[in-house]
Amino acid sequence: MNRLLLSLILAAPALASAAPSSQVAWTPEQLNFVKAGNAQKGRELAAPCTACHGTIGISETPAFPSLAGQLPTYLFKQLQDYADSSRDNPIMTGIAKGLSKQDMADLAAWFASQPASPAAYDSADLKNAETLVTQGDNERLLVPCEVCHGNDGKGQKLDIPALAGQQADYLSATLNAFKDASRHNDVYGKMRLIAKTLTEKEIEELGVYYQDMK
Template identity: 55%
Template sequence: MKRMLLLLAFIAPLSANAEPASQIAWTPETLNRVKNGNVNKGKELAESCKSCHGDKGQGMKEETRDDETLPAIPALAGQVATYVYKQLRDYSNGSRSHDSMTSIAKGLTEQDAADLAVWFNSLPSPQNKSANRNLARAEKMVEQGDGKRILPPCFVCHGAKGQGEKIDIPALAGQQADYFATTLAAYKNGRRHNDIYSRMRLIAQQLSDEEIRDLAQYYQQLK
């Protein structure tokens, strides 16, 4: 009960003062489009995604080549289909921006986005090794949150096993730690702003860089 009250206390002021940061409206038509996406068509479309997101949708960690740092690329395997669909449409309509993904998404129809979403959702989530660091602090944030900072436990939205939830709350289990940390940092400094009612921005702004790194490692190794 305390956890639920904490969550309600966190959400209530946002609902009153914030505006949605995405143009996606989850109408029955849109939900059915994603639900009935064509997996086989999505598999065909995903051939062009392999060079960045991996042959099994596992993503890629940050690495340095020839003195150039290549950014981490998110794992998409096992990701909630509605979340993938929303991100592709957000890239397409300008709610989210990326040098490569914006142009790619603009070349996809709504049906293409749905087909890709269900294909990646059908893949098994990545299995990553445990981190060589103490993750007790991250585990506490996931299971209990922090009442002093009005931070709800992560599991309330993202699930006890980091599996994500319908409609568009992402799965976090198995996500590349480098990408996870970069994403929370982008929410924290406002570079990313397509989270509905600013929820992730407000959460990230209260997390230290060390807490973000711990959470990233915790979810990467979660199965």
């Protein structure tokens, strides 16, 4: 993308509210800072996280997301968003407030370096979800999910998260949170607009679809 276009987009106001939906801006300095995160240091810092997110970041609890194999830039952004309350969660806000930016970069490097969760279940009949992911829905002006999240579900471009292998319950819960805007840290409100058009059943099926994606 050309620089001018990128800076125009970055300067655009958030859709849903006057306040920016996230304080994280991907300047080259910020990007280099996250890229220089120390995974070994992150591994030590991760000890208190493992009770909920699993030993290497593969969650065994449906409501808790896996972190292993996620984009480091996405993880850093979420920790930062929790710390400044751009994303609210009673558990994570308190934890993130206790971390320095360096800790966040180190933790992001550690979890990103771990292998993502392998799909654990056989695919159920999820034709409708598959259509939404691969084709979207013209009537609702719904862009296929894979345009952004990748056709392997592994995410891309700094802060579009990997979804493949993630806990289905967490995926559905966070989609519902985008739908009712209780989660509002998505830049330009894109995920809120998308989730708003999805039905409860679709959200449930999309969660299972991505959890099962290999």
